[in-house]
Amino acid sequence: MPLVLHNTLTRRKEVFAPLDARRVRMYVCGPTVYDLPHIGNARPVIVFDVLYRLLRRLYGAAHVCYARNITDIDDKIIARAKETGEPIRDLTERTATIFHEDVAALGTVPPDIEPRATDHIPQMIRMIETLIASRHAYIADHHVLFAVTSMSDYGRLSRRSRDEMIAGARVEVAPYKRDPADFVLWKPSAPDQPGWDSPWGRGRPGWHIECSAMSEAHLGETLDIHGGGIDLIFPHHENEIAQSVCAHGGRPFARYWLHNEFVVVEGEKMSKSLGNFLTIRDVLAEAPGEAARYAMLMSHYRDPLDWTADRLTEARRALDRFYLALRQAEAPVPAAGDAPQGVRAALEDDLNTPLALAALHDALGALNKAGNTAEKARLKAELLAGGALLGLLQQDPQAWLQGGGEASEIDALIAERNAARRARNFPRADDIRTRLAMRGIVLEDKPDGTTDWRRAT
Ligand code: AMP
Numbered sequence: 001m002p003l004v005l006h007n008t009l010t011r012r013k014e015v016f017a018p019l020d021a022r023r024v025r026m027y028v029c030g031p032t033v034y035d036l037p038h039i040g041n042a043r044p045v046i047v048f049d050v051l052y053r054l055l056r057r058l059y060g061a062a063h064v065c066y067a068r069n070i071t072d073i074d075d076k077i078i079a080r081a082k083e084t085g086e087p088i089r090d091l092t093e094r095t096a097t098i099f100h101e102d103v104a105a106l107g108t109v110p111p112d113i114e115p116r117a118t119d120h121i122p123q124m125i126r127m128i129e130t131l132i133a134s135r136h137a138y139i140a141d142h143h144v145l146f147a148v149t150s151m152s153d154y155g156r157l158s159r160r161s162r163d164e165m166i167a168g169a170r171v172e173v174a175p176y177k178r179d180p181a182d183f184v185l186w187k188p189s190a191p192d193q194p195g196w197d198s199p200w201g202r203g204r205p206g207w208h209i210e211c212s213a214m215s216e217a218h219l220g221e222t223l224d225i226h227g228g229g230i231d232l233i234f235p236h237h238e239n240e241i242a243q244s245v246c247a248h249g250g251r252p253f254a255r256y257w258l259h260n261e262f263v264v265v266e267g268e269k270m271s272k273s274l275g276n277f278l279t280i281r282d283v284l285a286e287a288p289g290e291a292a293r294y295a296m297l298m299s300h301y302r303d304p305l306d307w308t309a310d311r312l313t314e315a316r317r318a319l320d321r322f323y324l325a326l327r328q329a330e331a332p333v334p335a336a337g338d339a340p341q342g343v344r345a346a347l348e349d350d351l352n353t354p355l356a357l358a359a360l361h362d363a364l365g366a367l368n369k370a371g372n373t374a375e376k377a378r379l380k381a382e383l384l385a386g387g388a389l390l391g392l393l394q395q396d397p398q399a400w401l402q403g404g405g406e407a408s409e410i411d412a413l414i415a416e417r418n419a420a421r422r423a424r425n426f427p428r429a430d431d432i433r434t435r436l437a438m439r440g441i442v443l444e445d446k447p448d449g450t451t452d453w454r455r456a457t
């Protein structure tokens with residue numbers, strides 16, 4: 001089955017065909033680093049991680065190039081640094097590290113390239129110069145602005161009317177603009193603001209030009225896939241298209257645009273400004289990263305996702321079932337299995353992760369029913385390969401089932417209980433079982449006299 005992806009540009013599912021199958025190029029807008037990322041911010045990271053894993057599986061790991069930027073110059077960063085007194089560079093480094101730790105805990109593979117905006121100022125300046133030379137941009141009051149009327153199909157991605165665009169979020173009305181929808185490519189910096197020398201004086205780039213310049217620098221003029229959350233469709237992605245297409249003589253910028261829906265809380269977008277957010281760290285304090293990842297994949301990326309405690313518990317229980325089966329299936333694992341057909345087919349149909357999880361559960365059912373060792377080994381390998389495509393089930397089952405740092409203390413109690421059982425001191429053995437149960441530890445006595453344990457959910 002071919003890979004089919006929903007393209008925001010056409011609002012349809014389309015068969016995916018890269019320009020060059022030996023170098024499939026994907027760019028995803030990354031975080032603006034000034035604060036702890038929330039679980040809504042984790043959604044695009046996880047969704048595009050699944051797509052990255054699938055593309056690597058389809059085209060070979062060496063033939064996929066995934067870039068996700070870090071926006072480390074932005075007015076929100078400047079404002080936060082001013083508020084707290086933390087130097088900008090410290091703030092961006094510290095929060096970029098937190099972002100990396102958080103998304104690693106969610107089981108995401110690092111992208112091939114992670115360009116930082118502040119490392120690409122010369123490329124941004126060059127692109128702006130090209131836009132000025134071709135009259136797509138103009139200088140006004142120490143700013144450089146993109147002239148939206150210079151591009152006939154501006155607005156094609158977001159399909160907004162002119163009035164909607166002007167009223168739209170993040171469009172600043174300013175007297176120096178020729179047209180209210182024009183947007184900033186470069187702006188002046190006050191002496192206490194970070195800035196770089198440019199042909200237009202000391203200043204800093206607008207947000208949109210950062211992605212156009214960084215994607216060109218690392219992936220070339222035309223991308224196969226460009227992704228991000230739906231809030232980026234307008235103005236950010238619309239403006240990236242305008243800049244890149246106009247700087248590249250009309251050649252296309254991105255061929256497939258993918259956008260994830262929001263993580264919502266009681267129907268409203270989870271966001272810093274509404275204050276209705278849980279940081280990734282808050283979630284990781286409640287549950288292992290793998291459970292959070294599973295919980296995210298329970299919904300299709302184009303559906304809103306209500307983040308609840310129940311969802312997380314359900315995810316955790318489901319993972320318990322998988323890991324229990326993997327622990328029990330002691331059969332040796334062949335080097336590489338192929339993911340269950342149902343998992344692959346679901347992912348190839350526009351990343352249908354809920355269906356892929358259902359297919360993974362079918363594979364689990366088959367493993368639990370398997371009779372002989374060879375059959376078990378094959379099904380176990382298949383289950384692990386399916387898990388790998390989704391970024392799940394790659395831990396040692398024992399580590400998952402026992403999770404937490406008190407393992408040796410528990411092992412000591414179990415040893416004591418086993419000794420009590422051997423000495424036929426059953427009241428003592430039962431007492432230890434009860435004490436462990438009160439701490440949420442479930443014991444499983446095996447026929448050979450040993451005991452396994454796991455954390456109850
Ligand atoms: P920001 O740092 O606000 O630019 O957001 C980083 C990424 O997270 C972007 O791709 C946003 O679209 C995405 N994002 C922000 N809030 C949410 C949310 N509540 N649900 C899903 N994605 C979000």
Ligand code: ZN
Nearest residue numbers: 029030211236
């Ligand atoms: Zn971007």
